[in-house]
Amino acid sequence: MQQIISLEYIEKRIFILRGSKVMLSPHLADLYGVETRTLNQAVKRNGNRFPYDFMFQLNLEEALGLVSQNVIPHKKYLGGTLPYAFTEQGVAMLSTVLHSERAIQMNIAIMRAFVKLREFLLTHKELAKKIAELEQKIGKNETDIRSIVEAIRQLMIPPQKPKREIGFHVKEPTAKYGKTKK
Numbered sequence: 001m002q003q004i005i006s007l008e009y010i011e012k013r014i015f016i017l018r019g020s021k022v023m024l025s026p027h028l029a030d031l032y033g034v035e036t037r038t039l040n041q042a043v044k045r046n047g048n049r050f051p052y053d054f055m056f057q058l059n060l061e062e063a064l065g066l067v068s069q070n071v072i073p074h075k076k077y078l079g080g081t082l083p084y085a086f087t088e089q090g091v092a093m094l095s096t097v098l099h100s101e102r103a104i105q106m107n108i109a110i111m112r113a114f115v116k117l118r119e120f121l122l123t124h125k126e127l128a129k130k131i132a133e134l135e136q137k138i139g140k141n142e143t144d145i146r147s148i149v150e151a152i153r154q155l156m157i158p159p160q161k162p163k164r165e166i167g168f169h170v171k172e173p174t175a176k177y178g179k180t181k182k
Contacts, residue, residue, distance in 0.1 A: 049093050049096065055085065055090040058085055088111070092107065
């Protein structure tokens with residue numbers, strides 16, 4: 001099967017909203033080669049296939065946030081309605097609603113992009129875990145390292161000459177012939 005669009009292109013259209021990785025309805029419609037309103041109508045006709053954890057509609061604040069991040073070029077791009085956000089399961093369910101050959105191919109490509117993203121995040125989680133373990137090891141030895149560094153600093157300080165006392169000092173003459181002054 002020939003891939004229509006690169007995985008990187010699709011990955012750039014996966015966002016995190018409300019704690020879930022999602023794709024927006026305008027982007028999905030573009031990938032599937034249909035109008036956004038056509039995609040939305042197909043979803044509304046099959047609403048029982050799209051529970052909240054598969055799809056949700058953005059609120060105005062979220063949409064404006066996407067505009068400010070240049071995810072959506074302008075508020076007019078939305079066409080007067082707030083976009084829908086589809087989770088990975090929602091995108092998979094779209095294949096049961098849209099029946100074109102392009103929709104099937106795009107759905108497979110999108111699923112691959114979600115899998116690749118999940119693998120990427122898993123790799124980063126493992127790296128973050130290893131860094132945390134290293135920080136803990138360093139934390140346990142930190143006091144020992146500090147005391148060693150402090151001891152080295154003390155050794156590096158040059159010895160100081162005794163300070164001369166301020167004032168006059170009178171040296172008394174020593175007694176001649178073994179006599180001492182009392």
